[in-house]
Amino acid sequence: MASKIETTLKVNPEKVPLETDQGILESEERKWGLPLKEVYKHGLSFYKDKEGKAMHLSYEDKLKLVAYTQQTAHGPLNVNSAQPLGVLDVIGRDRRSAWQALGQMSQFQAMAGFVHTLDRLCPLFKPYLEAIQKDLEDKKQQDLKRQEEERAHLELQNRIELEKQKQQSTKLTEEQQVQRIKDALNAQTYDQFLEYAQQQFPGNFDQQAVLIRQLQDQHYQQYIQQLAVDKRLANSNIVNKEDSDKENDNSIVEIEDNRLNQNADDVDNKSMQTYEKKQITDYNEEEKAEDSDDDGFPAVEEARMWTRGEVAAFKQSACAGGGRLAVGQGETVTVRVPTHRRARCLCWEFATDNYDIGFGLYFEWSKSPTNEVTVHVSESDEEEEIDDDGYGDEEFTIQEHSSDPELGGERRAAALGRPPVSLVVPIYRRDCHTEVYAGSHTYPGEGVYLLKFDNTYSLWRSKTLYYKVYYTQ
Template sequence: MASECDVSQLSEKFGNFTIEQENTKKIDENHAPTDSLEYGLPLKEVYKLAFNFYKEKEGKAFHFSYEDKLQLVAFSQQVLHGPYLEAVHKLPPLGALDVVGRDRRLAWQKLGQLSTDQARAGFVELLSRRCPLFSTYIEAHRREKKEQERRAKEEESRKRIEAEELIKKNEEEKFVQEQLLKEEAIKRQIQQALNEQTYDQFRKYAEQQYPGDPEKQGNLIKQLQEQHYIQYMQQLQAAQRDPQSNKIESCDKELANEDSKVTDNINSTNQETEEETDEPGLVAASMWTRSDIEAFKQSVSQGEGDGVVRVGHGETVTVRVPTHPHGSRLFWEFATDHYDIGFGVYFEFGTPTSEEVSVHVSESDDEEVDEDLDEDEVYENETINASDLECGSVSVNGMSKPLLHEVVPVYRRDCQNEVYAGSHPYPGKGVYLLKFDNSYSLWRSKTLYYRVYYTH
């Protein structure tokens, strides 16, 4: 009898819950599940958070009524196993006194054919309605997830940018390496051509500076060849920037100044050799070539003065250029039509009486040297007896110096193809002798175009 009374009381106690449960069922059946609820998260994720929240917080942060607990359990069983009638044969039998178990299964049975998503939505709706703290919990989780997604996107974006920059950097490095290899190949070709052109000149100069020392001669030749390449490239770049002949001349002057500085530095390392040769202040000449030969010849032909000379076969033409009182360096440029010609530079110490440039023609180089040393040539405050072959030197400013010095040895130049140019710093007062030698030619005369000037 006691048991029947208890069952009756429990039935009366949960009668209202059954009605409420049926109403909830109707509401849930009319509620279409969605992947994004008011919390801004997928339904499955919200349900999982709600289920964990209920397990962790129930009895601690909040307390549910018995009816609410049965309803939440029914929703969770519907999600886990599906409708009650489809899963009843899998469930273990209940004990005779398991009233709570029967209530839970009854509540589950009342849900009928409620879908899984509708059961999830019913669980979440009931939990949030009975516990306002759940909404705060979900909002905090949503913000944390959003922040994680933002950080993940930033990290992904950063990695993508770094990868793109790395690819771009590798491509740039590869391009630079390819350009360097191309430039190095071009440099070697140009250097080889220039070295073949100037080797004899540099070898003779090195032999004069370091007689009997092949190692030092080789080092000096390498230095001169490297500097000659630098000068050539500077002059070429200057010509490309401004192809006008008058601008080229200005660039050539600047190039020659730079060339003289480096040549002076090279020769400064040879002070001991200069002291041995008793030629203080006499340094090597700077020489270079350029390709604008037609523009040069046209400029010389149209210019003032006698810049075009015909050198007959077997003849040597000497252009005498006195040092200028306001100058410090002599520059020369020359070219020919069709054929090459020999060229060299000498220097006579002494004080010239005239600043005029003169041209002398002789049948042979030996005869011309005799003419150059004619005793009729007069220098201020000095007497040079050229007929006395034993005099050997002249006193200039209290210093005994050889009468005639070789600045550039005479040898044949392919000046029919390029403009040959050079410069030399004044070693003192005197006269430069620019020799254009055609004595080796028995039949051909040469048309010579030349230009000389000085700089401060």
């Protein structure tokens, strides 16, 4: 019975041209556009994933493919060292017989035979490889583009640095004169400015230093302007108007420098205190105007983003925390994360299986009734629609569609019935199937972060997304 099965299930190996291994490697790479080892690796993955689903092979074809994999992994069959088979192990004898039929075929010939057989048996294999090759080419183009941008940015930085050095060399003398005046003024006002900065930013020494510096700069500018007015009034009886109009900033600096050197104690303390209080009041008004944009909302800082490895460990951790979901073809998933009153920064991490996905971050200026993280899904053909909750794709342009240019951000948003949204990170495709993408962003205020995972560009593939969001101080 066993001998009969062996003769009826005899497997003929795929005919591969008899040439050197180097010739096989070159010809296969020309045919597929990828190295033979890469084609074989993708073919083996394709066979394990699609067998019984996208393709149904006969028993003989399966024996042939298994024999090629054994020849690739272990070389020609050595009957003397092979483990004995059981009496009833019919499949094992058939597989060993198919493997033995390959004879002294080399590893590369076995790889090529496996790929040719799979291509002949399943027409979907070639488009599968073409899609992989296209993804690799896209990634290569993105890397080249990023390198060009970095090189251009570096050249620009070098030009800027050279220009700064030229400007510094030409203005060195003038800056020395100005610095002497500033030092004298700062010595008189530092204590008062420090007290005010400590009231505005208690415990934050960096912000205090920035505020003191800004106050000192404004104090200097306005003091110089006041000095010019005083000088014109003092010389009005002996200098005509034409000579007075020709005075420039350099003469003002020299006069003030001499004045401070000759008699630094001539400043009226009472007038100085009144003047400094006015400086602080003016700064508060300017600070409020600068801290808000044209729409009445604070400016949004740039997000910090980076990547890291350990994708498999991150996926397991995300699954354990419930951060796993499917993004269907043509869909966009929005993860809504409200700000937390005890935190100052939002952090996120995400990765996918096998394929990339688009990612972007927005901030919605609205007050969430809860601190719960919610997930919303929209399809590509819903882009022109806005649902009742205002989560459609047009929510990100609401500050641009108002017909009244005099409306501020809050009034324009109210006119459209939805809260305004600020862009933090634009949506781009991320290679998050090869590494974990992470980032953080400091709260611009109270609201809701919108993490957009965009798969609208993919008409055939769904994506499995793993993500984490958390707060930090």
